[in-house]
Amino acid sequence: MENKFNRKVNHRGPTEFRDLEFKDPITHAAGKLAIKETLKHTFKEMGVVDSMRGLFTINQQDGFDCPSCAWPDPEKPSKIGEYCENGAKALADEATHSHIDAEFFKKYSIEELSELTDFQLNKFGRLVEPLVLREGKIHYEAISWQDAFDLIAKELHSLDSPNEAVFYTSGRSSNEAAFLYGMFVRAYGTNNMPDCSNMCHESSGVALTETLGIGKGSTKLEDFYDAEVIIIAGQNPGTNHPRMLTALEKCKENGGYIIAINPLEETGLVNFKNPKNLKGLVGSGEDIADLHLAVNINQDIPLVKLILKRLAEKDALDETVFDHQFLSEYTQGYSELITDLKSFNEDELLSMTGVSDEKINQAVEILAKKSKIIVCWAMGLTQHKNSVETIREYVNLLLLKGAIGKPNAGTCPVRGHSNVQGDRSVGIMHFVDEEFNERIRKYMGFEPPNEKGIDVVESMEAMHTGKARVFIALGGNFLMAASDTDYTAEALNNCQMTVQISTKLNRSHLVTGKTALILPTFGRSEKDEKNGNARFLTMESSMGRIRQSKGIFKPASSNIMSEPEIIGNLGHTFFKGNHPVAWQAMGEDYELIRQKIDLVAKGFEKTSEQSKGFGYYLPNNTRHRDFSMLPNGKAQISLNKLPDHKLQQDELMLMTIRSHDQFNTTIYGMDDRYRGVYNERRVIFMNQSDMAQRNLKKFEIVNLTSTYDGKKRTAYKFKVLPYKIPPGNVAAYFPETNPLVPYNHFAERSNTPISKSVKIRIEKEKSRTSGQDNEL
Structure with missing residues (x-):
């Protein structure tokens, strides 16, 4: 593109392909391979001496904060090393020689x-x-x-x-x-x-402020260890917040359940081999998710409504499923929600989710008997037109269960940058x-x-x-x-x-x-x-x-x-x-x-002194069940509409994702080994039925288009990969697919771009003989 200053700058970057390799996804996260990759990256960029100094200092109480994600450090950091593979890559990236x-x-x-x-x-x-x-x-x-x-x-x-x-x-x-x-x-x-x-957790801040009075999560790291249920919705901790897997492992060891809600089954939630212990190095590792609900993109609201509807039916029989004392003392809007839930048809909700009835019933059975529940989420919930309402629906679940303001329960928006x-x-x-x-x-x-x-x-x-x-x-x-x-x-x-x-x-x-x-x-x-x-x-x-x-x-x-x-x-x-x-x-x-x-x-006090060592927590009203800043001094149970994307018959729903060799827009390498993709990023993950419907073959080159308000946008040259993703849904890496995301379509009340639910069409490359577009 030649700009107004006569500079011919390619603002998207090149579209030439590398030698793509596509293998079966790896069945476990971390382990010995993560150690190998960590040392390979750090030694290459920093040398052996600086690598070891840095890795044994990062996230230690007298050291420096990891330049990668915002996952908190434990009160007593591991002396073996309090970092993950991606944190080590981030360190190597900034401390390069x-x-x-x-x-x-x-x-x-x-x-x-x-x-x-x-x-x-x-x-x-x-x-x-x-x-x-x-x-x-x-x-x-x-x-x-x-x-x-x-x-x-x-x-x-x-x-x-x-x-x-x-x-x-x-x-x-x-x-x-x-x-x-x-x-x-x-x-x-x-x-x-x-x-x-504004581009990531603004939706979380708006939703949590509206319902709980503060735009931050309510949990502490230690709450994870004895939680009875942890729901991980729209988040891929194995790649984006790998140190979180240690907390999930402790939860599992203590008898907790993990429910993963995401269109893709991500490796980090299948099995985790903790490189800090013997089981992780030479054993089978820890199976993380007990239940995976492969929900269609941006259909979390009908999923949670269906779960709440079935929980409410159980509660109506003996009133032991919901925490009625908590609801009476600390919330408002309960009766309105129950009335609203009755207006939805279960078969229609189930169809929208794309999840089997059996799996939803499994989730209901787990949640009915537990009250120490944590809900974690990231961009998979925050980057949609209805993100604020989606998060509020998950908050409804926590409020009905009384899982707010007590140990081992609460909200956990997992922030990206540190x-x-x-x-x-x-x-x-x-x-x-x-x-x-x-x-x-x-x-x-x-x-x-x-x-x-x-x-x-x-x-x-x-x-x-x-x-x-x-x-x-x-x-x-x-x-x-x-x-x-x-x-x-x-x-x-x-x-x-x-x-x-x-x-x-x-x-x-x-x-x-x-x-x-x-x-x-x-x-x-x-x-x-x-x-x-x-x-x-x-x-x-x-x-x-x-x-x-x-x-x-x-x-x-x-x-x-x-x-x-x-x-x-x-x-x-x-x-x-x-x-x-x-x-x-x-x-x-x-x-x-x-x-x-x-x-x-607000909340900062004697920071130079109190920030030493373990540090100190800023005030958080939700942890003390203080909702005095909200209407009637109560946490707000909300009524939220179902999504309506109005997909055309030839459109698919795209969600943008990170590779394992990436942090935000920084690309550390060209591999995504957890998903089996090596040496290439310009790929689109598709269900094989969607490929067959469009007569597409593995590795076929296509263009991706989106049309909003009459304007067609195109991301050029992507190779098709068959993948385990629900029909009608596709995924591809950002920032390569950001050109498809319209600037003027964003979440209501938070203005977060709709990067996780973009309506697209697939076009084959122009025919070399006819030069015509074949739109599918």
């Missing part, structure tokens, strides 16, 4: 680099000096830090309104960096703070919280804006229409993470300036505004010192615990800067040292930031 600087960009233009895959771009190594792509140029060149800050400040001052700037945040940021960033954005005069949670929840807790939010603003006035000394800002979807539209002209990203890969890749690329190209605070090269550095800057920053594992004094940062886990993180490795370069320092220097430069906030001093002394966090952010 490969580096790139201005000389590299003299050799390669952004046009040339854009023809490489995302995997190849990431493999070049760490960015080690600030860079600028000037107007009309196709090569980045070196720039001094101060010149970079001056350039950004000048551009921000030139805007007609602060609302013409967008400030994005990735979950990799620390609490200190995110807080200072949020304060700078507000001091500048806008609430335009989209963040990665501090995405912390970012929100310290103030990264596009909406206005008046109590938060009042504390800013009192303790920061400036007047924050009171106008709602824009989220990710709204930011894309604002940049695309020219309403926003500057885009600054604190981490992340916005282009590849957002929906509707073509539209997002055009939006970024419309900007006057784009700024990326980054550790590694990605496609968002190549698809830019008129002027672009790359500001290289520290990784989690790097030693952060100033004037010979060691500094530490803090993170919040998926379960609300604040802990310190201290790196151990020498930084990749003497010419990179920590995130708080980058923000502090930008604030100092922009305000020319004339502002109530001591930006530069706070950027250098993180203790000054934490003192302000304790005063301004």
Whole structure:
């Protein structure tokens, strides 16, 4: 695509195929093979000595927080190693000994680099000096830090309104960096703070706030060990949160049941070979899921309604299935729900789910007799048009069973990036919280804006229409993470300036505004010192615990800067040292930031002291059955509509998924061994009946199309793979399929893109003889 600046940049990346191998899926997760892969990746990127130092320090109480997922650390971490294969890959990725600087960009233009895959771009190594792509140029060149800050400040001052700037945040940021960033954005005069949670768990936050009064989960890690039932819905822990498998293993050993609800049967929930014990290394491992409900994509609401309907019938006979004392004391809406459930036809609900009647009855029998129930979920529930209502339906199940606010029970939205929840807790939010603003006035000394800002979807539209002209990203890969890749690329190209605070090269550095800057920053594992004094940062886990993180490795370069320092220097430069906030001093002394966090952010207290070792939990009203902030002071049982996708006869329902060699948009390798796919990502998993109906053969090359609001979108060149997935459902990897996800279709009330339920058609490649499309 040639953009308005005459730069010919491939914003999607190449579509050439590699030598695809397709084998039977592996029957167990982790085990000796995971150890082998861990050592292979870390040794190659970091060398043997640094690998062993890093692996024995990651997630330890005096070490650094894993740069991968947000799964919490146990109170007593294993000294053998408190990490998983993907965490080790993330460590190797950021602590790699490969580096790139201005000389590299003299050799390669952004046009040339854009023809490489995302995997190849990431493999070049760490960015080690600030860079600028000037107007009309196709090569980045070196720039001094101060010149970079001056350039950004000048551009921000030139805007007609602060609302013409967008400030994005990735979950990799620390609490200190995110807080200072949020304060700078507000001091500048806008609430335009989209963040990665807008694209993942925003639906969870909305649903949980509406029903339970807080947008976070209610469980702690230790609750898993003695839970009677754990429901894992729309989540693949074996690939996305592998350390979770240890908690599930303990639950199984203590007699708990695991119910998996997902269109795909994922290896991590079939069998887990824990590499920390003998059974995992040489034995048969632990079978995890007792029951797998292969629900059709986005049909969780009819599934849960059918389960609740049958539980209600049992309860009507002896009133021992539901916790009526809890319902009476702590909830409202019970009688309305029971009446509503009676209005649904069981056969219609069953047909929508695609699950057998026998398996649903098995789930009902398990749930009827148990009350210590945890429901876990991830993107498989949050990225649909009706995601908020889907999550609320699962909350209904927990409320009816009294499984909220007691040990070994509750809600567990499993967050992706390791501090995405912390970012929100310290103030990264596009909406206005008046109590938060009042504390800013009192303790920061400036007047924050009171106008709602824009989220990710709204930011894309604002940049695309020219309403926003500057885009600054604190981490992340916005282009590849957002929906509707073509539209997002055009939006970024419309900007006057784009700024990326980054550790590694990605496609968002190549698809830019008129002027672009790359500001290289520290990784989690790097030693952060100033004037010979060691500094530490803090993170919040998926379960609300604040802990310190201290790196151990020498930084990749003497010419990179920590995130708080980058923000502090930008604030100092922009305000020319004339502002109530001591930006530069706070950027250098993180203790000054934490003192302000304790005063301004809700629930933080004595963070520098309490975040040592095990750390401390932020307040959580749900754990104490305090629903005073909700109507009538009660948890809210809700009535939720059935999904209605109006699929055409020739359409299939696509869900986007990760491979095992991937974390978010970062591609560590080209294999997905758990699903049996090697050396290729451009594949589509299909039920064989759907293949036969369309006369498709294994490895046949097809294009995928979606049509919304009369606009046809196409993802080119995918190879068909026969797979165990319910008829009418297909799956493919993101970000390769993001071009199919329309930017203007998203979850109601949370604006999360519909990446897990996209209506698509399959088209064969154009005939070489006729040149005509064969649409199937």
